[in-house]
Amino acid sequence: MEAGVIGKWNFEEGQSFSAGDSLAEIETDKATIDFESQDDGVLAKIIVEAGKEIPCGTPIAISVDEEEDAAAFKDYIHEGASSPASPTSSQPSTPPPSSPTPPPPPPPANPTTTTTATATQSGTRIIASPLAKKLALDSGVPLGMVVGTGPNGRIIADDVRSYVPGSAPSGAPTTSSSVVSGSGDWAKHAADAIASKRNVPHYYLTVTVDVTRLLQDDEEDGGIAVTDFALMAAGRAMSRVPSVNGSWLPDGSGVRIYDDVDVNVLCGSGEGSYRTVVEQTKTMEPTADIGTFSLVNLGMYGVKTAAPVIIEPQSCILALGSITPTVKPGDSDGEYKYGKEMEVTMSCDHRVVDGAVGAEWLQAFKEGMEKPESMLL
Secondary structure, eight states, X not given: OOEEEEEEESSOTTOEEOTTOEEEEEEOSSOEEEEEOSSOEEEEEEOSOTTOEEETTOEEEEEESSGGGGGGGTTOOOGGGSXXXXXXXXXXXXXXXXXXXXXXXOOOSSOEEEXXXXXXXXXXXXXXXXXXXXXXXXXXXXXXXXXXXXXXXXXXXXXXXXXXXXXXXXXXXOSOOOOOOOOHHHHHHHHHHHHHHHHSOEEEEEEXXXXXXXXXXXXXXXXXXXXXXXXXXXXXXXXXXXXXXXXXXXXSSOEEEOSSOEEXXXXXXXXXXXXXXXXXXXXXXXXXXXXXXXXXXXXXXXXXXXXXXOOTTOSEEXXXXXXXXXXXXXXXXXXXXXXXXXXXXXXXXXXXXXXXXXXXXXXXXXXXXXXXXXXXX
């Protein structure tokens, strides 16, 4: 939002307002936004009348704390509200008074607040002085990156002047530190994650899986990893719900459904992170290409649940949580059943996989994990 039009004023000069009241309606090219008051006060002077378009950061009104202070601004004329002077004249555009007039009254003892037309559609408000907002607008400084040192964290002009792009904000810790440069696969994965969160409409589905039977079979079979079972269960679920094994076309014309199921298994961290691909899930043969689905096991680090970022152009990624012991009532009084459960969360691209399809896939995955013998048939 760079400019807006004041649709109407909801208060007149001299009227009192409370924090949260809508002082005016600001119209943009996309929506009409209520300009809410941050504190209680009195509207002393309306600088910009309704119906005029103004850029962000332009003062539109003056408010004071006490009603008796409003009279001091009755005849106030803001510099930007008057017509610009003629290039050939050094005199002000307003005619001189016919008789001497007393100097303007001194500012009231109580502090006044100049209200500026700055609002965001996201609902996040940045508290800053009008001068700080003007400086930020003129110099291209993002106010959201500036830490305010004024009262209640208010951003003042000096905060904007001292802002250095790419440096730690003024409120950051001053302890010694070192910079780790992003390079290689680490930098690429970071760039991919930023692009994915910006481009892909993520949503998340979580189910609890009973892995008691699976871990019993694991012990009997000599220690097959949970990740291996999860790969097989994912391949089995893909055969039942093949629409999950797809991706959104770059031109937005539709969805591509893949015939083969190739699963990326995310391993390592930081500079040592990499993506192994298990082709066809049944052959369990790793390659180095991008797959059609991703899986990450964070349970080995004690993480109960996670909501990972989708790897484009894939439409889903599955996160395995930690395995926790459970105790449940048995079939008869005084009987208890001891088992183990694990929570799994799937991040989905809503353009490709809607909620019902994602839930159906997770049920198929859950069935395979809870009945491992069904995956061996």
